[in-house]
Amino acid sequence: MSPLYARHKRTTLAIATAVAAGALLTTGMTANASAAAKQPLAAAPTLLSNSARTALIQKADANVAETAKQIGLGTKEKLVVKDVVKDVDGTVHTRYERTYAGLPVLGGDIVVHTSKAGKTEGVTKATKATIKVASLKPQLTVAKAEKAALTAAKTLGSTKSAADGARKVIWAGSGTPVLAYETVVGGFQDDGTPNKLHVITDAATGKKLFEYQGIENATGTGKTLYSGTVSLTTSLSGSTYSLTDASRGSHKTYNLKHTTSSGTGTLFTNTTNTWGTGTASSSTTDVTAAADAAYGAQETWDFYKNTFGRSGIKNDGVGAYSRVHYGSSYVNAFWDDDCFCMTYGDGDSNTHPLTSLDVAGHEMSHGVTANTAGLNYSGESGGLNEATSDIFGTGVEFYAANSSDPGDYLIGEKIDINGDGTPLRYMDQPSKDGGSANYWSSTVKNLDVHYSSGVANHFFYLLSEGSGAKTINGVSYNSPTYNSSTLTGIGRDKALQIWYKALTTYFTSTTNYKSARTGTLSAAAALYGSGSTEYNAVAAAWTAVNVTA
Template sequence: MPRRHIPTLRRRRAAALALTTACTLLTLGAPTGATAAPADPGPSRITAVPRAGAAATPLSPARRASLIKAAQTAAGATARRLALGAQEKLLVKDVVQDADGTTHTRYERTYAGLPVLGGDMVVHSADGRTTVSRATAATVRVASLTPKLPASSAAGQALAAAKSADVAGASTGRAPRLVVWAAAGRPVLAWETVVDGVQDDGTPSELQVVTDATTGKRILAAEKVHTGTGTGQYVGTVPVGSTLAGSTYQLTDPDRAGHKTYDLNQGTSGTGTLFTDDNDVWGTGLPANRQTAGVDVAFGAAATWDYYKEEFGRNGIRNDGVAAYSRAHYGNNYVNAFWQDSCFCMTYGDGSGNTHPLTALDVAAHEMSHGVTAATANLTYSGESGGLNEATSDIFAAAVEFHENLAADPGDYLVGEKIDINGNGTPLRYMDKPSKDGSSRDSWSSGLGGIDVHYSSGPANHFFYLLSEGSGAKTVNGVSYDSPTSDGRPVTGIGIENAAAIWYRALTTYMTSSTDYAGARTATLQAASDLFGAYSPTYLAVADAWAAINVGNRIALGVNVAPIADQTSGVGQAVSLQVDAYTTNSGAGLTYEATGLPDGLSISPSGLISGTPTSLGNSDVSVKVTDATGASVTDTFAWRIAYIYANSSRVDIPDNGAAVESPVTITGRDGNASATTSVYVNIVHTYRGDLTVDLVGPNGTVYSLLNRSGGSADNVDQTFTVDASAQPLDGTWKLRVQDRASIDVGYIQRWQLTP
């Protein structure tokens, strides 16, 4: 049906479709009019084109649904392949396919029918190989499914938490649900309660409170309504998608799954009334005209939809082709905007005096990106993961601004620069140097997870700015920046499009609900490897940008060899040691040399040291690795060849039960053991703090190796040194292990004795 639009002032890519139909004229891809100046790339920029095979394949809703159904059908087999427990089941949340056929299936998990919060994972399948990104490595198991704390008490504690958070009108209309909490530490049975109410600034509240169902301890209190701020300055003269219904035009966008924009008329609930117009010419650019905010809102929703679709092939916020809806004119003097996943909707206030609506493009992109996060990694909105959640929205708000390149609102790395909430003309947040707002952090530190998520987002925002533009002074779209680094070393940018592509792939493919800053570094490096190649200049820039905010180290140029620890091997026992090396010089193969190897050992062209030692003794070994450019590095370590006695037979450790033993017997050796007898222990067991581990000598003397230390960490993979000089060498030595607490179980996998 016929529709009219206001001509666009923004520039799109040359790939925009030809203007052949009325519908095409109404798309946001119509390139007309003047444009904003392109971003100044700065003094230097790493330029690269992402690898085509790593691009996500656009999926129709039907194809996506088919892949999800197939994955769910195979979920039982997948759970068995991943060695999950008999009471654990996988629920498919989403499936993403790369152009090269790699499939990434995101799962949520249940235990005995209960949702496992923090049990999510992504299974990556390619060429018959399977790898997994997990929110938790802990075994999901609880002692009892019967809560000691009643639901009513959990609800009461949740209401108390809401009161402490200044939530007005708090109520628990939804009954607490029993869950397993596995997001941190040892999994426990818990109650999840969602408290509805209103935050102190007028924003609706959905406070998620998780309470230990055994002890009554509060585990988490996190807000599920994600708030932010933007500019009240309008996007200028732009196209809007509308639909003619009879003789009236409605602000319903048929090109983006029927996204609707409503006028709440200063209400705080429901949808209000759909914006309508008699001539399809919307707004005047003045806040007194109610349609003006509607234009900004509808444009922001369309631009965000287009950005994700054009850049990443994403079909809507949830990638299912379904549109959210938007509500303008919320409340009175409400200076905020928010995304609410429960209604799958975006809401905007009118600001101070109801004359400064928070309807700018970056506000829409920020809040709707919370929806993308919820549909993918679902980063928990507290601690470091909460800061990454907020940063993700800031990152894609900036990316959408640059993508649109509006003359009225060119791309920048500022958050809320037009609102002037503080009354001094300053932005709310600065991505180039977050600390300029007075509260945000520039770099990571150990206490980062304990501050408000809007401020713990600072280091990730800083990382993204550095990765996009680089460090130091520069001007981009008329805004001056001067970004520092925590290590005092420069960073070269790769451009915002490539930086955003890396963050998007990391978010949707590798991050999970519990990802912290260290995990984000790992995820983005893997994404950069997928898109641009491991140790490519772009990959190295990602590592540099993280190091510049005090997360991880920079990667040295040239040849790198992972440090090789001093080795101890048994005479007559086979050896296999792979030298882990790589070069940052693209396409330059590696050669390996080794001197000082013990008799019987040699190094292969691929860097594998193998063989069988033939004589006792100590050696100083040097391994030299050289690439085809001539760059090389040498690592030196000691290698001791001794008598080693080992037992690799599995011994199961009963839960909170009797001690078990694994023996090794030495014969034909005179004298006593050494004062520096070495005992290597490899035990697979969740929550190692349950365990006592002892060495028992041939004469019955007991040497304590581990006495319930290590807390909630999993497994024992450790070498201990004891003075066993009073023990005769000959005889039976035993490793004695006992589990002294309930729930977690495991087994002795291997241990060895070097007396």
């Protein structure tokens, strides 16, 4: 377990209340201009209240037999109301599923269009074919249908040895309607995406008629606390959305509801694809923290993939998962490699969740370290472990280029753990937090890993940006050096490549600061050449934090 910061340094937090003021802009629109504004189109859908929608569905449901007769369905066919839309002019469009002799008709859905006066004006059918089959007795056994479905699922990488179930249906999606089996195979696809493969098999011949994936990606809207309004990749199953990112290894976001359970908790689901309100709530049903966590996981995945070509934390295409609302007023966040998950507390009064972008990147980077160098979480190697998470968490923040949380060399500046608006850590001058080391000394190994990390954080800043006073993205920095040298940075992008190469190629579980110098020099030589500007900059930056050969 790798927490975000040292628990023993926890201080009493002041409650900070942010008051947002807004002004109503008067446009000076004249009465004539207002009158000339476009009226809603007659055929545009009108917004229905829940009660109005329910009433329309109940009315349609009460009349399904009469409607089936009016549109010419056979005596074995029945309609099942699925949804209803009402236009501005009063026209109602009712969507139905269809059954035949009690069996679902796949591809048999119908939309009936009714005027304001209640007269049927038209019918839209998924199939024009007459629904009729000679026999409802299958010649194929369920076991054979399931075997065919499993074979189809294996082409997607599924390793399931048994199907999740099969049911008799009427297949009317193409050609002549036939009796068929619909078999569902779960598990995972080869890229880690959840699998819910539906395979339609002819119940007489065993021929595969159709297949489709029940897991769909959708683009949702996250109204986050720290990063503003963002796009989230979610999943749609039936009519329910979930915070499952199938495009990024099936990362999921769960709700622990203020418990300290070791389990996953409850997956966040919703009937709409909008997540959060942009403000924090102490309620266990608060979705805003989940939106922040899901966004952080999404950006971290993309950062590693697009910066280093790394597919997920283990580089195997499989996503971790996030848990929010851990404990009550828990002021920390941590990575646990055993559960392969990130966990976030809600902070003071359960209204300051630790789900900011750099914290998300920090936590998942602990997983990358655990699955590469495996730096021991103690002494100098522990400091390097923590610094690696700060370095890559900073990389994620710059990569996201989010105007609500611009990239900086401050750690946890958004979550306000100190209660006074100051960040947890400063990479340009680590000692500003009151505990971290700017430079290496023989006593650094005795510090808590969150403070011994300062040496590597300082090295990374100097390597990226150089020494002295400067302003980056509106934040002022002034980075000193141990030997009073003046350094010119090589840029953050190159510094990230060098650190990642060293972590994944040259660092081991026991790497200390001296061997980290050796490892990063080896990485710089491999990437840019021995004696290159980048190589020499690495050497100079280590010397500037008192790590010498």
